[in-house]
Amino acid sequence: MATTTAAVTLTSDLLSDNMSVSASTTCMKAGTTADGLDMMEYGYIDIVTGDQFDLLGSDDSTGSLGNPVSGVMANKANKVYIKNHSTDETYYVSIMLDAQAIGKLYGGDWMFIPWSATDDDKDIEITASGGTNKICYALFHQGKTLVAS
Amino acid sequence: MATTATISISSDIAPGFGGISESMTLTQAGTLTDIDSTTGFQIRKLSATGAVDLVTMASELVEPKDSVAAKIYIRNIGYKGDIDKSTGVTIGVKAESIGMLYGGDWMMMPLTCIDADDITVNPENDNTVVIEYVLFYEEA
Numbered sequence: 001m002a003t004t005t006a007a008v009t010l011t012s013d014l015l016s017d018n019m020s021v022s023a024s025t026t027c028m029k030a031g032t033t034a035d036g037l038d039m040m041e042y043g044y045i046d047i048v049t050g051d052q053f054d055l056l057g058s059d060d061s062t063g064s065l066g067n068p069v070s071g072v073m074a075n076k077a078n079k080v081y082i083k084n085h086s087t088d089e090t091y092y093v094s095i096m097l098d099a100q101a102i103g104k105l106y107g108g109d110w111m112f113i114p115w116s117a118t119d120d121d122k123d124i125e126i127t128a129s130g131g132t133n134k135i136c137y138a139l140f141h142q143g144k145t146l147v148a149s
Numbered sequence: 150m151a152t153t154a155t156i157s158i159s160s161d162i163a164p165g166f167g168g169i170s171e172s173m174t175l176t177q178a179g180t181l182t183d184i185d186s187t188t189g190f191q192i193r194k195l196s197a198t199g200a201v202d203l204v205t206m207a208s209e210l211v212e213p214k215d216s217v218a219a220k221i222y223i224r225n226i227g228y229k230g231d232i233d234k235s236t237g238v239t240i241g242v243k244a245e246s247i248g249m250l251y252g253g254d255w256m257m258m259p260l261t262c263i264d265a266d267d268i269t270v271n272p273e274n275d276n277t278v279v280i281e282y283v284l285f286y287e288e289a
Binding site for chain 1: 152155159175176179185190216239243246247257259261283
């Protein structure tokens, strides 16, 4: 069984007592405890300003960025990591899912989410602001529909 | 000190993948100023299927500023120490499903904090499950 582990440590001094939380999860296939996610895509790209792109496509066509991450099995336990590696704190990317705004990742910010990809429209979309943003992303998943050449 | 979040991902799926280890300091939008507001840790116990608001943006005691650098951490912590990988809770924004957190799974994502963009949770069955979360935001 392939093993993928995602851990987070969150600390903050905003409260009267310092908050420190650690959590770790082993990324399993949907609803199982015996079989881990066994496929992944990992990339690093520049996102230019001006257009909205599909960072991760949930349908069976190749994403508009040309990355081979399409065909994720729908309604599964996929996990997505995205980090904005821009060093200018005023740069950001807006993250959307099927035209629903999720939020903004400024330079240095990262996110880690489950992605059910419930149908062909559930692409993860990205738009850059401020300048060309440098984005690292990873998708951990359990299946993929290959596109015939 | 400030508010920081560090992620570490290890995986043996792909040979040669060296893992991911990244840290971020939560700052206000477009600046190096630390983010200054939080809801603190909260939990929500769910015992039935059906989408409900985890965070109702228009009902926050302090109005968060819209479309800036807010972040939310959410984790499915099971119930009374029993973390069930087969009991998933779908997390959504407004009417859009993002994905399902199975027992023990966690997520961290940016938010718009726009009043209509509530954070929703929807268990896949009637087993009791507890969701913990904390929201970091800027005051409007």
